[in-house]
Amino acid sequence: xxxxxxxxxxxxxxxxxxxxxxxxxxxxxxxxxxxxxxxxxxxxxxxxxxxxxxxxxxxxxxxxxxxxxxxxxxxxxxxxxxxxxxxxxxxxxxxxxxxxxxxxxxxxxxxxxxxxxxxxxxxxxxxxxxxxxxxxxxxxxxxxxxxxxxxxxxxxxxx
Amino acid sequence: xxxxxxxxxxxxxxxxxxxxxxxxxxxxxxxxxxxxxxxxxxxxxxxxxxxxxxxxxxxxxxxxxxxxxxxxxxxxxxxxxxxxxxxxxxxxxxxxxxxxxxxxxxxxxxxxxxxxxxxxxxxxxxxxxxxxxxxxxxxxxxxxxxxxxxxxxxxxxx
Numbered sequence: 001x002x003x004x005x006x007x008x009x010x011x012x013x014x015x016x017x018x019x020x021x022x023x024x025x026x027x028x029x030x031x032x033x034x035x036x037x038x039x040x041x042x043x044x045x046x047x048x049x050x051x052x053x054x055x056x057x058x059x060x061x062x063x064x065x066x067x068x069x070x071x072x073x074x075x076x077x078x079x080x081x082x083x084x085x086x087x088x089x090x091x092x093x094x095x096x097x098x099x100x101x102x103x104x105x106x107x108x109x110x111x112x113x114x115x116x117x118x119x120x121x122x123x124x125x126x127x128x129x130x131x132x133x134x135x136x137x138x139x140x141x142x143x144x145x146x147x148x149x150x151x152x153x154x155x156x157x158x159x
Numbered sequence: 160x161x162x163x164x165x166x167x168x169x170x171x172x173x174x175x176x177x178x179x180x181x182x183x184x185x186x187x188x189x190x191x192x193x194x195x196x197x198x199x200x201x202x203x204x205x206x207x208x209x210x211x212x213x214x215x216x217x218x219x220x221x222x223x224x225x226x227x228x229x230x231x232x233x234x235x236x237x238x239x240x241x242x243x244x245x246x247x248x249x250x251x252x253x254x255x256x257x258x259x260x261x262x263x264x265x266x267x268x269x270x271x272x273x274x275x276x277x278x279x280x281x282x283x284x285x286x287x288x289x290x291x292x293x294x295x296x297x298x299x300x301x302x303x304x305x306x307x308x309x310x311x312x313x314x315x316x317x
């Protein structure tokens with residue numbers, strides 16, 4: 001079974017048909033997706049700024065990183081669930097779309113980077129070196145890339 | 160009168176450029192900016208409702224986050240206007256768009272009332288659980304911005 005056949009099969013399942021025929025379902029799921037990504041993005045920006053010595057400085061980095069990484073992982077779970085529902089609802093838009101795979105590659109990279117940053121920040125009296133600061137800045141570039149790819153999926157023809 | 164103005168808007172160089180080639184990228188940038196706006200606002204709202212970061216002063220958190228909110232809002236407004244001029248007559252008769260604008264105005268009024276009235280006595284409730292008026296402002300803000308995003312996404316479905 002190639003990706004096109006998989007996409008057609010997924011689209012023909014009863015669950016996919018239910019989402020497709022419920023008028024508000026797709027905009028509703030997309031709204032949940034955007035609300036979660038807003039919280040995630042703001043948390044990632046605040047964490048990266050703190051790594052760069054800006055923003056929420058009153059709090060030790062270890063404590064801020066613990067709070068923000070909780071929000072990031074929790075909203076990421078909601079994003080993966082809502083994103084999966086959107087794939088099941090309209091597989092033709094994603095499973096054969098190179099932009100979707102570009103988004104997934106960036107997602108894997110940012111997850112690895114964020115795990116590295118938050119693990120490093122667990123040490124008390126932690127002061128990030130230049131490599132970690134660069135990593136923090138890179139997470140924001142990747143999240144912006146992920147958001148762009150996510151929206152551009154709608155405009156790129158699948159192969 | 161308004162219709163002819165909207166029709167003229169659509170013929171401007173910027174509108175044609177956005178409509179013919181920039182639209183997907185302007186829209187993507189709009190999502191990045193709105194995520195920064197809504198995400199920072201939800202963070203302050205959660206503190207206002209006493210749900211998160213209670214160990215931080217409300218005034219400290221809002222002073223640190225609002226500059227990000229405003230810069231991102233400027234970006235969202237610019238990209239939003241670019242999308243609007245490209246299809247001005249369509250948006251003007253799009254019900255979710257009109258509801259979104261009304262909710263946006265509501266969010267603005269809620270913020271104005273909070274800043275001018277409730278926040279003036281912030282020193283009395285800056286630590287711990289905020290007063291009822293502040294908790295209500297945080298709750299209203301969260302609802303209004305959720306609506307702005309929901310109806311914003313709905314614009315493309317009608």
